[in-house]
Amino acid sequence: MDITQSxxxxxxxxxxxxxxxxxxxxxxxxxxxxQQFQTxxxxxxxxxxxxxxxxxxxxxKSEHKNISTxxxxxxxxxxxxxxxxxPFSLYNTNTPFVGQQWVLIGLCEGKTLLQFSHQIRQxxxxxTVAALLLGILGAVLASRMVAKPITALVQDLKRSxxxxxxxxxxxxxEEIDQLTISIENLSNAAAESASKFGQIISTTNIPVGVFEYxxxxxxxxxxxxxFPILGWPSxxxxxxxxxxxxFERRMRELQECLVEDGEEGLLYRLPSSxxxxxxxxxxxxxxxxxxxxxxxxxSKDMAEKRKIEYERDxxxxxxLYNRRAFAANMERLFETPEVLGTAxxxxxxxxxxxxxNDNYGHDSGDRYIxxxxxxxxxxxxxxxxxxxxxxxxxYVFLYGYQSKEKIRQIIRKxxxxxxxxxxxxxxKDFKIRVSGGLAWYPDDASTYEELIRYADFAMYSVKHSxxxxxxxxxxxxxxxxxxxxxGQEELNRLxxxxxxRFAYQPVLEVATGSVYGYELLMRSQVExxxxxxxxxxxxxxxxxxxxxxxxxxxxxxxxxxxxxxxGRVGPGERAFINSIASQSLTGSDITALEDLYxxxxxxxxxxxxxxxPWDNERTRFKIRTAKRWGGQLAIDDFSxxxxxxxLLIFLSPDIVKVDITIVHDIDRDGDxxxxxxxxxxxxxxxxxxxxxxxxxTRAEMETLVSHGVDYLxxxxxxxxxxxxxPVEPDILRxxxxxREKMQ
Numbered sequence: 001m002d003i004t005q006s007x008x009x010x011x012x013x014x015x016x017x018x019x020x021x022x023x024x025x026x027x028x029x030x031x032x033x034x035q036q037f038q039t040x041x042x043x044x045x046x047x048x049x050x051x052x053x054x055x056x057x058x059x060x061k062s063e064h065k066n067i068s069t070x071x072x073x074x075x076x077x078x079x080x081x082x083x084x085x086x087p088f089s090l091y092n093t094n095t096p097f098v099g100q101q102w103v104l105i106g107l108c109e110g111k112t113l114l115q116f117s118h119q120i121r122q123x124x125x126x127x128t129v130a131a132l133l134l135g136i137l138g139a140v141l142a143s144r145m146v147a148k149p150i151t152a153l154v155q156d157l158k159r160s161x162x163x164x165x166x167x168x169x170x171x172x173x174e175e176i177d178q179l180t181i182s183i184e185n186l187s188n189a190a191a192e193s194a195s196k197f198g199q200i201i202s203t204t205n206i207p208v209g210v211f212e213y214x215x216x217x218x219x220x221x222x223x224x225x226x227f228p229i230l231g232w233p234s235x236x237x238x239x240x241x242x243x244x245x246x247f248e249r250r251m252r253e254l255q256e257c258l259v260e261d262g263e264e265g266l267l268y269r270l271p272s273s274x275x276x277x278x279x280x281x282x283x284x285x286x287x288x289x290x291x292x293x294x295x296x297x298x299s300k301d302m303a304e305k306r307k308i309e310y311e312r313d314x315x316x317x318x319x320l321y322n323r324r325a326f327a328a329n330m331e332r333l334f335e336t337p338e339v340l341g342t343a344x345x346x347x348x349x350x351x352x353x354x355x356x357n358d359n360y361g362h363d364s365g366d367r368y369i370x371x372x373x374x375x376x377x378x379x380x381x382x383x384x385x386x387x388x389x390x391x392x393x394x395y396v397f398l399y400g401y402q403s404k405e406k407i408r409q410i411i412r413k414x415x416x417x418x419x420x421x422x423x424x425x426x427x428k429d430f431k432i433r434v435s436g437g438l439a440w441y442p443d444d445a446s447t448y449e450e451l452i453r454y455a456d457f458a459m460y461s462v463k464h465s466x467x468x469x470x471x472x473x474x475x476x477x478x479x480x481x482x483x484x485x486x487g488q489e490e491l492n493r494l495x496x497x498x499x500x501r502f503a504y505q506p507v508l509e510v511a512t513g514s515v516y517g518y519e520l521l522m523r524s525q526v527e528x529x530x531x532x533x534x535x536x537x538x539x540x541x542x543x544x545x546x547x548x549x550x551x552x553x554x555x556x557x558x559x560x561x562x563x564x565x566x567g568r569v570g571p572g573e574r575a576f577i578n579s580i581a582s583q584s585l586t587g588s589d590i591t592a593l594e595d596l597y598x599x600x601x602x603x604x605x606x607x608x609x610x611x612x613p614w615d616n617e618r619t620r621f622k623i624r625t626a627k628r629w630g631g632q633l634a635i636d637d638f639s640x641x642x643x644x645x646x647l648l649i650f651l652s653p654d655i656v657k658v659d660i661t662i663v664h665d666i667d668r669d670g671d672x673x674x675x676x677x678x679x680x681x682x683x684x685x686x687x688x689x690x691x692x693x694x695x696x697t698r699a700e701m702e703t704l705v706s707h708g709v710d711y712l713x714x715x716x717x718x719x720x721x722x723x724x725x726p727v728e729p730d731i732l733r734x735x736x737x738x739r740e741k742m743q
Contacts, residue, residue: 517574660694
């Protein structure tokens with residue numbers, strides 16, 4: 001924060017120091033001992049005259065309380081410069097510069113500062129000498145005339161309140177009256193000095209009040225600021241002083257508001273006012289039977305602190321606990337299991353939030369979240385913790401109950417409320433729809449982490465089965481499908497870091513006895529997702545099949561291109577790439593793929609698997625794209641998936657791949673052979689080639705070749721390998737022999 005020098009000069013008016021305006025104000029940073037000062041800003045010519053351009057000055061405490069003498073840093077000797085050093089706090093306790101001690105120094109020359117007291121002292125000295133001379137010269141004559149009035153004057157002086165300006169009766173004795181006037185002037189000067197000190201505090205605009213208490217004094221000095229700060233009626237004071245009994249009573253009342261007794265002093269929370277909560281801090285110093293205290297209004301600091309604490313622990317949109325605060329409270333509860341009793345953790349997922357955001361805007365989505373959060377607030381009347389976990393997910397933890405049925409009753413009540421809650425959206429009422437998963441303590445889990453994991457799994461299960469309901473955790477289901485939840489992060493890691501490689505399994509052309517192409521089989525590099533089936537299953541559950549489709553195309557083409565450039569794939573040999581039937585690349589992704597691998601796309605054989613329900617529009621788009629490249633189309637796993645015959649008619653592929661379920665033991669099973677013969681008859685009549693996959697024995701190979709299969713693939717021909725390798729010559733000779741035998 002920048003502050004102009006002119007603004008500081010207006011605040012630090014040096015002309016108010018000394019009768020001849022010869023003082024100076026200094027804003028400085030001091031060391032721990034308070035003896036070395038680094039000047040930040042100074043006003044008044046006195047500083048320039050005494051210190052010049054020097055930025056460092058040295059201070060030495062004088063015999064006067066709170067007064068130090070000052071010299072240029074490094075110079076010794078006696079100094080005639082006096083200053084009052086007032087420390088103040090500039091930085092909050094959480095800032096990097098909290099260790100710096102800032103001070104404000106009011107500086108005057110000794111002759112200016114002590115001028116008035118010297119004059120008074122001289123007057124007193126003169127009066128005293130005059131009185132002594134008069135006493136010696138006229139002792140006898142004046143004893144009777146003066147003794148009695150002087151005695152009365154002394155008694156009057158003793159009865160005077162030292163905290164108020166003194167008023168004494170005149171004796172019509174010129175010398176004594178002069179002394180009386182001098183004493184009155186001295187008293188008035190002291191009162192004026194105290195008044196100036198109070199004015200200085202007032203002009204700082206710092207909400208601080210001070211008091212001076214003595215058990216022997218009949219009244220207590222209080223600065224004017226102390227009354228509005230503490231809400232005390234100012235009518236109780238008389239010239240800045242409170243009767244001691246009134247002050248003590250007020251302090252006892254204040255003690256009832258004590259909140260904290262710490263190193264920084266006593267913290268009090270006063271009764272609320274129309275302006276809001278009021279907080280004050282009391283610091284004091286006991287000294288020689290007196291108590292000097294300062295009371296500071298810290299309401300703004302406390303409000304800011306409470307705001308920071310609130311924003312740290314609460315979600316701003318819903319005013320519920322955030323994830324961090326929920327976890328901290330859960331850990332605290334689980335440290336004392338005896339308070340948990342029977343407990344339940346509910347994990348909520350707000351359905352249709354994406355639909356609302358996409359169609360009506362995120363403001364409407366926020367109102368949807370707020371409406372649901374208000375429903376969850378009903379749990380707060382019970383023994384519970386309620387929090388927002390993330391965008392559309394929430395936690396509710398109910399604990400301290402004796403039975404599950406009581407908790408179920410509470411949940412049913414809130415569930416009914418949710419079912420009847422709507423909020424206006426585009427001129428109509430939109431119903432809240434939510435899914436929930438529930439796990440029990442201690443029956444399902446005994447730790448906080450397990451409870452979270454099981455409730456999360458239960459919610460996951462209901463989101464992918466009976467959306468819009470609450471499902472309790474089932475251990476048997478968890479043991480069967482928990483990898484779907486655990487694999488979420490692993491799938492994300494696989495996609496984000498492209499942790500896949502491709503194995504090459506050759507496809508042999510029977511007519512030529514040579515390699516027609518290679519099927520590229522995905523191999524996950526993530527230990528927990530070794531099986532492609534698991535990858536697809538989790539991707540389907542997480543709605544990330546498109547990401548897998550995109551990853552397959554780009555990584556498969558990158559691998560195939562590398563093998564071609566390395567000379568391991570011969571000219572014209574093709575790449576069989578599996579595509580998910582329900583997915584197709586976007587136009588931008590296709591453009592990017594063509595830019596990277598355009599010369600090689602004509603060698604692609606697009607395999608559409610029957611294991612995934614296919615989408616007419618996406619499938620047609622993929623076929624058009626592959627044909628535009630000059631590639632071919634193949635139906636994978638024929639007879640193992642959805643609508644094999646109708647798919648064959650609809651797609652009119654270049655190649656149909658017979659599934660291993662037909663190929664296996666086809667040399668010994670007449671039914672399998674009949675199915676193959678029917679397929680061959682239909683396919684060849686329409687110009688469709690037939691590829692038998694899963695060939696594992698020579699007998700299967702010979703049967704397939706003898707009946708006219710066009711291509712062979714399987715472990716008998718060659719196993720998949722991460723780098724392309726030639727087919728064994730013995731295998732090629734066996735296939736050639738079977739073909740010649742057929743002829």
